[in-house]
Amino acid sequence: MELFWNQLVSDLKAHNMLEGLVINVWNEPDIDIFWHRSWPQFLEYYNRATKLLPKALPGTLLSGLAMAHSPILSYDKWHTWLQLIGAWEREPDTIIPDFAVLRAQYGVPDKPVDANEYAALDEQDPANSVYYLSQLERHNLRGQRANWGSGSDLHNWMGNLIYSTTGTSEGTYYPNGE
Structure with a gap:
């Protein structure tokens, strides 16, 4: 893991690619096709990466965890890992209340949140985009439109x-x- 991140950090610095950079350490680790190992091993990886990157890239923002599943109270992976959370992939109006409960339950401070990959493929049209963008603005979230291409x-x-x-x-x- 360190070899990969150290090479990436070196390349980012060498090519002057740091301004405005936000790093999402791993996308959708709760889906087996994106993380083939155990959840505890992912947590260990993420903890190591989130310690290494701020030291190597001071001032660069980290985003994540960008899970595929919304932060609902019944989803155990959010409970086992909430203190490291900062991003998810669903519309904010339906999950902000549960996220606020979970954040309060674990004493996590109110920090900027990234909504990674908003809008399913069939929702990528002007009407849905207006809805998503208005919700992102309403809840003061940063958002990245989903890219469903392969x-x-x-x-x-x-x-x-x-x-x-x-x-x-x-x-x-x-x-x-x-």
């Missing part, structure tokens, strides 16, 4: 905010109207 499409369409005249990366790109 392979080259992961980067080609910028979370479905642009399209191409050919439907491939060979065409001319245009905004999709949002």
Whole structure:
């Protein structure tokens, strides 16, 4: 783990890529396809990474844990790990109340929260975007639109905010109207 992070830190510094940087240490570790080991091992990894990175990159913000499942009171992984939490992937209006209860239960201070990957693929249209953006603003959250592409499409369409005249990366790109 240290070899990876040390190389990344070195590259970020060498290429002057630190301004405004927010690092999400791991995305969706509660889904087996993204973390193939035990939950306690993930917690150990995350603790090590969140100690290493602030020392290596002073002033850089850390975001996370970006779990796939919302912070509801019945989900045990939130309980086992809340003190390290800062991000999740669902609309804030339905989960802010539970998150506030969990934060108070564990004495976690009120800090900036990142909503990682808001809007499912079928919700990526102007009407839903207005809803999500208004909720992010209402609850003073930072948000990142979900990107449901795979392979080259992961980067080609910028979370479905642009399209191409050919439907491939060979065409001319245009905004999709949002």
